[in-house]
Structure formats: structure tokens, C-alpha cells
Amino acid sequence: MRRVVFNQKGGVGKSSITCNLAAISASRGKRTLVVDLDPQGNSTHYLLGKPAAELKDTVADLLEQTVAFSVFNRRPDEFVHASSFENLFVLPSSPELDFLERKLEAKHKIYKLREFLKKLSDSFDEIYIDTAPALNFYTRSALIAAQRCLIPFDCDDFSRQALYNILHEIRELQEDHNEELVVEGIIANQFQPRASLPRQLVRELMEEGLPVLPVRLSSSVKMKESHQSRQPLIHMAPKHALTRQYEDLYRVLHGESVELEPLAD
DSSP, X not given: OEEEEOOSSSSSOHHHXXXXXHHHHHHXXXXXXXXXOOTTOHXXXXXXXXXXXXXXXXXXXXXXXXXXXXXXXXXXXXXXXXXXXXXXXXXXXXXXXXHHHHHHHHTTOTTHHHHHHHHHTTTOSEEXXXXXXXXSHHHXXXXXXXXXXXXXXXXXXXXXXXXXXXXXXXXXXXXXXXXXXXEEEEEEESBOTTSHHHXXXXXXXXXXXXXXXXXXXXXOHHXXXXXXXXXXXXXXXXXXXXXXXXXXXXXXXXXXXXXXXOOXX
16 A cells, blocks of 8 residues: 655644654554655654765665666665664655756656556555655655555644645546545644644534544654654654554554544534
């Protein structure tokens, strides 16, 4: 399964959600790949412990092969890096993505990522794609390459208006480029259960029939500690409440039964 985590708004937890779901998948014995398409490289740094600028054989190098003449192109799996966590692998980002974007667009390489990830799907049980906070060539490539889309949602009114735009953009892309893509769910992230506004916004989105997932991820300093230690929560704090929420989210996405608390009035 190929999942993309996407939102045009920054600071909504895309990298955290991508990496922590992938880490749970890997901890369950599934060979799992994280593809980092954000030039900032947060997922890369989080899982590999090194800034993207220090790495060779990145997703930029893989994509550059499609616009540079070469008699022998390297296979996609040659650009995959093993993390220090069992079964968890990374196709790392690079700052060079910014400079490469215009070349790829000019050569109409929007479908190349899908081609590469379909090949990698033979070697991995699950693939998670992290994206930049923009609707650019790379995020469109990711949405074309994916089968499922997760949308992190910050519980405020600005995020709500942005959400409608995102869903419209995804609908157009589904119609024109990827009928297989399904919006798997909207994830309420950094949710504050005692505050009335987040509860109200989530309830209204559900009443509108939008696919809001039943698991809400709490705001916690533990996530920042996880980033600093370069360890996903399942490894750093397996018994923490936020870790359990991520595990519940993973179970929901995979059709497993979960006991969830109802949204309070």
C-alpha cells in the first residue's frame, strides 16, 4: 500500500505522522519505506539521524536520472537507505529537489515517481510518502503515485478553509491522473480535548460527511522530544498516551477493531 500524507498548510504534523505510522508498521514486522519529498528533509533527519544535505543517493538523484542522459540508470532500490530501526527504510530527501523541479516539469516527468514506487512495492509491504507544504510538482507526483491520502488537520478555522481547497485539488487530480487514489481520512492533529473549538470543528466536519478519522492525536511535548532524540514514539516512549493514539490510528487504517472514546460535547 502506498500512502501519501499531504496538506498545503505547514506545521500540521505531516512528517511526524508519516514517520510514526511507518515506525509502527515496521515494528509489526512489515518492510516499510518512507519517501521524503520535502526539500527540508525533516523525515530524513528524523529517521536517519543526518540532515538531508549530508546524504548521497537521494530521491533527487533518483529523479535526476530521468532528465540526464545515461546509458545505464540505477535501480530505485539502490537509493534506499536502511534506518537504525528494523524493517524501516528511507528514500531520503535532498535540498537539490528545489533546483531539479523545473527540469522535471519541463520534461513532463510527473508520472516517474509512480513508476519507481510501483517497482519498490515489490520489496516493501507499506510505503509512506511525506510531502512539502505546497501543491507543487512533487506533491502532485506523490498524489499520482499513491493509493491512499491522509490529510492532517490543525483544529482552527484557517485550517478548515484550507481543507476545502485541498479536497477540491485532490478531486481534480483523481479525475485527471489517478482514479485509484482514495482520501483515506482527515487526521485531527495536536487535538486539545478540553477546548471547545477543536471539538466543535471536528464535529462539524463529520456532520458535513467528510472522512474524519475517529482517532485524534493529542498535543504533547513528547513529540518534540521524539524529534530531538531521532526516535519515533513507538521506540522512545512505547507506553505514552500519544504513542497509543498512533497505534490506534494505525489499527483503524488497517481495518482492525479499536475501542475509542466518543467525541465529548
